[in-house]
Amino acid sequence: MILWLNPVSGISGDMLLGALLDLGAPLDDVKAAVARTGLDGWDLRAERVTRGGIGATRAVVDVTDQATERAAAELLARVADVPVAARAVREIAEVEAGIHGIDPDRVHLHEIGGLDTVVDTVGVAAALDLLGVEELHCGPLALGSGTVSTRHGVLPVPAPATAALLARAGAPVVGAGDGETVTPTGAALLVAAGARFGPLPAMTLQAVGYGAGGRDPAERANVLQAMLGVAAGAxxxxxxxxxxxxxxxxxxxxxxxxxxxxxxxxxxxxxxxxxxxxxxxxxxxxxxxxxxxxxxxxxxxxxxxxxxxxxxxxxxxALPRRSTAVEVEGHRIRLKHGPWGVKPEHDDVAAAAAALGLPLREVVRRAADIGRLAPHTSEEFR
CATH class of the missing domain: 3.30.70.1380 (Transcriptional regulatory protein pf0864 domain like)
Known part of the structure; x- marks a missing residue:
């Protein structure tokens, strides 16, 4: 399966998890994966909310331990058996170490050191597996601007860790006004899952989901759109x-x-x-x-x-195909286009040939010639 993310309002760990749950990843199975880490004192809920008029799923993580500061090594020990989650935490630890000029083994995470990071990263890893995602693609990330208050004081947005992670990934970015829209956890999960950045890949679409952010700003639908499908021709x-x-x-x-x-x-x-x-x-x-x-x-x-x-x-x-329609002397004829040619629909050709008094093969030739030259203004992919 192919997953494409459209982060026009940014991405965070809970937005990505919400989008995957909205696509159909079973909540109980995701929770079971988190439970296997041995983590205590947490809960994960999927809430239906509306953002900018769009119905979406918000992944809500509750933890009894409210501490947001923790050694990266402690989080890594929790997620060691979940490859995508472990890589996400390692990526965060490495960029933080580079920013602060210390060894990664000594990194102490502040705002993202909470146990909810374990739930988000393990939950996303489990949901990707449950949905059978083999390829992850992502569009340009909408990055906010301004400042954010942290344990280290006021920092620029995007946060230094987020910026470093996106640079590692070679991610395309666009401006999105004030405020933080991409979190370190969201960026790290993209890197850890091997996201490829670019336009929507050719695929047969099977499901669309929306993961909601916590805020509901008036100027933008704060959702992460996710599309799931199979490769065209698969x-x-x-x-x-x-x-x-x-x-x-x-x-x-x-x-x-x-x-x-x-x-x-x-x-x-x-x-x-x-x-x-x-x-x-x-x-x-x-x-x-x-x-x-x-x-x-x-x-x-x-x-x-x-x-x-x-x-x-x-x-x-099944190879990709599309349908169009052309006119031969006022008679509408449907065409089916494939990678190797164009074929007019027989019933339409027969009706036009009878009305025009022309041989069937002549109407076929005219319709196909027009179809090969005409712009694809009425394409219907299936």
Missing amino acids: GERMLLLETNVDDVTGEVLGHLVGRLLDAGAADAWLSPIVMKKGRPAHTVHVLVAPERAADCERIVLAETGSLGLRRTPVDRA
């Missing part, structure tokens, strides 16, 4: 439905194929076979996404009178 899990029939007419079978395609089947076709006692028959095949399989099954059983059918899980390799 395998898709489908179902192959099949049944053998020897008492259904050709007219009914032709009607059945049309009904199945109208119901959302990716493909439907017939194969001639010979059944017992030498009876000529047909196998009805239906390739369909799992969420549409029940509807297609009902259609097959109702139209054929068959008493059952077979279901086989299959993987389909």
Whole structure:
């Protein structure tokens, strides 16, 4: 799975965790991962909130130990068995050591030394694993400006640790007004998870989630948008439905194929076979996404009178495609574009050819030529 983050309002550990929970990472499983660290006196809740009119999930961490200062080594010991979390804490410790000119083993974390950092980092690591994220991509980070009060006094925004982490990652940044929008924990998690920075990668989108920040400013929706999908052209899990029939007419079978395609089947076709006692028959095949399989099954059983059918899980390799429409002498013809060419829809071509008194192949040629040259103003990706 590919995860793309759109941090137009910045990113923090709790915003990232909220976005992953909003995408569907099971809260109970995330909490179980945190519990395995042996941490006591904490709780994690997922609250539904609204930010700038957008419904989002806010990850709320409560800890009984309210101390915000702690040795980095102590946090590292807590998260040592969770690679992404451990790397995030190490990254923070290393940049803090560089800023203060001391050895990383002696770093004492102040504002981010609380036990909530353990919950955030381990929770994010667990949620990424539960969602099956294999690639993390991120857009430009909106960085605030101004100052922030810390244990070391008033510091510039972005905080020095945040700036150093983003520089390590080579992250693209844009201005976002006053205030802190990117926290050290948020930046460290991006580095630890191996985020690649750039535009939205080509993928088939499966889910969109929003993680809420704690503030709700009037001028900006304080959310982190997260998109989850599979790489364009990657395998898709489908179902192959099949049944053998020897008492259904050709007219009914032709009607059945049309009904199945109208119901959302990716493909439907017939194969001639010979059944017992030498009876000529047909196998009805239906390739369909799992969420549409029940509807297609009902259609097959109702139209054929068959008493059952077979279901086989299959993987389909699907190249990216899009649909457009052009006009040939006033007649609208839909086109399907793939990586290797353009194909006009037969029903539209046949209707136009009959109306214009032209050969079918001539209308096909004209429609394809127009489609190859026309700008893609009505693209519909699927």
